[in-house]
Amino acid sequence: xxxxxxxxxxxxxxxxxxxxxxxxxxxxxxxxxxxxxxxxxxxxxxxxxxxxxxxxxxxxxxxxxxxxxxxxxxxxxxxxxxxxxxxxxxxxxxxxxxxxxxxxxxxxxxx
Amino acid sequence: xxxxxxxxxxxxxxxxxxxxxxxxxxxxxxxxxxxxxxxxxxxxxxxxxxxxxxxxxxxxxxxxxxxxxxxxxxxxxxxxxxxxxxxxxxxxxxxxxxxxxxxxxxxxxxxxx
Numbered sequence: 128x129x130x131x132x133x134x135x136x137x138x139x140x141x142x143x144x145x146x147x148x149x150x151x152x153x154x155x156x157x158x159x160x161x162x163x164x165x166x167x168x169x170x171x172x173x174x175x176x177x178x179x180x181x182x183x184x185x186x187x188x189x190x191x192x193x194x195x196x197x198x199x200x201x202x203x204x205x206x207x208x209x210x211x212x213x214x215x216x217x218x219x220x221x222x223x224x225x226x227x228x229x230x231x232x233x234x235x236x237x238x
Numbered sequence: 239x240x241x242x243x244x245x246x247x248x249x250x251x252x253x254x255x256x257x258x259x260x261x262x263x264x265x266x267x268x269x270x271x272x273x274x275x276x277x278x279x280x281x282x283x284x285x286x287x288x289x290x291x292x293x294x295x296x297x298x299x300x301x302x303x304x305x306x307x308x309x310x311x312x313x314x315x316x317x318x319x320x321x322x323x324x325x326x327x328x329x330x331x332x333x334x335x336x337x338x339x340x341x342x343x344x345x346x347x348x349x350x351x
Contacts, residue, residue, distance in 0.1 A: 170342040171340075226336065
């Protein structure tokens with residue numbers, strides 16, 4: 128199966144700074160890469176996703192980039208706000224029926 | 239109008255007991271999952287059903303038994319609960335081909351004492 132690694136495991140940034148979370152995957156057949164945000168005590172929620180035929184996707188302050196050759200993808204959050212504090216998970220799927228999750232990044236935005 | 243609902247939200251029980259967690263989705267999704275999230279936040283897949291058929295059965299103790307009476311429901315029964323079963327259990331569902339990603343339920347926090 129697929130193996131997804133995620134770094135860093137914890138990240139602290141000052142409010143207004145940018146945050147970057149990186150993931151690598153092992154199976155070149157993976158073609159869909161969602162990112163989930165999990166606030167404390169809540170369910171993981173999809174915040175952005177990218178397919179393998181696209182190199183970058185943006186939605187307001189968040190963006191995801193994908194490098195298929197290097198098999199890595201990243202989440203970028205600009206102008207961070209305290210409400211961005213959460214655990215973020217990357218995931219990858221080979222065409223099939225499940226996502227393979229990274230181990231999570233706990234992001235703290237310091238006011 | 240909750241999309242994926244789980245009950246109960248909290249479950250505290252003694253070692254050795256048997257308990258069930260229920261999940262229902264009203265999104266019309268064909269595929270449903272059970273995930274276990276431990277204290278380190280790792281999301282570990284346990285089972286998946288597609289239209290009532292078991293399609294993913296990861297290495298979990300056989301004390302855990304899923305059941306899908308129809309494609310909108312997926313339940314999890316756990317026998318002889320152990321301390322190590324304490325975790326948050328999430329149900330999730332998705333469209334064919336994982337289109338749109340997973341929609342997760344609100345989770346069931348299981349504490350075994």
